[in-house]
Amino acid sequence: MNPDVLADLVRDVAQDVLTRRGLDVSALPADGVVERPRNPEHGDYATNIALRTAKKAGVNPRELGTWLAEELATREGIASAEIAGPGFINLQLAADAQGAIVGEVLAAGASYGTGDELAGTRMNLEFVSANPTGPIHLGGTRWAAVGDALGRVLEARGAEVTREYYINDAGAQIDHFAASLIAAATGGPTPENGYGGAYIGEIAKRVVDAEPGILDLSDAERHQAFRRAGVALMLEEMRSSLHEFGTDFDVWFSELSLHEAGAVEDSVRQLKDNGSLYESDGAWWLRSTEQGDDKDRVVIKSDGSPAYVAGDIAYLRDKRARGFDRCIYMLGADHHGYTVRLKAVAAAFGDDPSVVEVLIGQMVNLIRGGEPVRMSKRAGTIVTLEDFVDAVGVDAARYSLVRSSVDSTLDIDLDLVSSRTNENPVFYVQYAHARLASLARGAADLGIVAGDDYGLLEHPREGDLIRTLGEFGEVVRSAAELREPHRVARYLEQLAGAYxxxxxxxxxxxxxxxxxxxxxxxxxxLCAATRQVLAAGLALLGVGAPERM
Known part of the structure; x- marks a missing residue:
């Protein structure tokens, strides 16, 4: 009996008891009535349904809890139901009812832990979107891991997910990038606001090798040629790096294409026409304070040029035109203001602002030997995706980036995540899977096949493991609902520990x-079921499940 089935049983019993006693059935809570107690001496599961229902139903909580416990104790699969404290009910499952979870896992196979509550929902998941002016740095690498894992989790619960990379190829930073390439190709100094680092010289050489006459062009033509070729080469490297990291995008969307197609002008005109923009001091402003912004935002500057938010307006309009029900933006710590800004854009087009979701990710710091590993794109000492993977491997890199909430700054100890010890979370989880694979090979050598007399699984450690298996679906569901794939990683560590x-x-x-x-x-x-869930959970994180270690 998994937690969902048990929760349904508890609600059914509560409804029966309230009905028989003439009490208000509508007082029953809709969800969250069963949980694992921290102290195993309090039973396999506990419910606070009496506490949550009693006041509305007009009865004493402990009295209601006593009635429910007496009725629950008579139901099939319940070994005991005992009242505790002011109205908690501690439940002990019969061994065969609890063990049935093993059969459910094995019968469901790869579909165990999946759901359909998001079926029919089209989601655009935009993440990384680093400027094509240099290799992907550690902050972008965090989003590459977390964003891809979130996409997998959302798909596991039925959503149709499009992974999208927004190429910021229309702003001044691209001009600075092109100027830096020209300086490197001609032996000049790095220009003000330019980019340094060995990669600039490498890209410049590749551009010149591919187009030998490029340095003979006029200044304007040369700038545009380096701009175009440099961005193309940088994007090529980014795609390759991300693919090797296990992250692939369905759409690479060019910001420049919005401007060239007139989409920015059309979008701005539409918002002017519907009154969502107003003119002041020669500029056009978005009424973003209506969505809680600290100030209205300039869309068209007084000189007639578009501000950066103008591209955001056209981009969101394009996403909605492509039929996405949810537009999820995964942005860096320096983009906090974008949450209300993008919701204001949605509202300006007549949408419910909730179609826009903005997740903000904090910085990542690498530690080696107790000392921080410094990074700075402009100084040329950037820590890149490739650097991190070279240091610890793809699996350790992805897992260490996903296992913590993106709301907090992440410090990664390179020595720890490279180690083959139980203190290294990814090793701990993968080792559990490898241990299970070894056990399965041993059983095959002995000709032993799994049986289904799950009522024999009465040992406390067996019960802990079975109950943990039963929580997988709820963990994936909550990870999808809350957009928090780190919940899957933390669950896997609990499952590995129980195993x-x-x-x-x-x-x-x-x-x-x-x-x-x-x-x-x-x-x-039981071991086969555990191995299956460990592999499924690791797959949701884009991390391998090794057969041997």
């Missing part, structure tokens, strides 16, 4: 001449 403790306490395969029993077979099934 390692089980392995140390419960022998799965017989020793020596010991006969094979149904308990051995049931435990083998």
């Amino acid at each position: 390692h403790k089980f392995y140390d306490s419960c022998r799965v395969l017989p020793q020596g001449d010991e006969d094979v029993t149904d308990l051995h077979r049931a435990r083998l099934a």
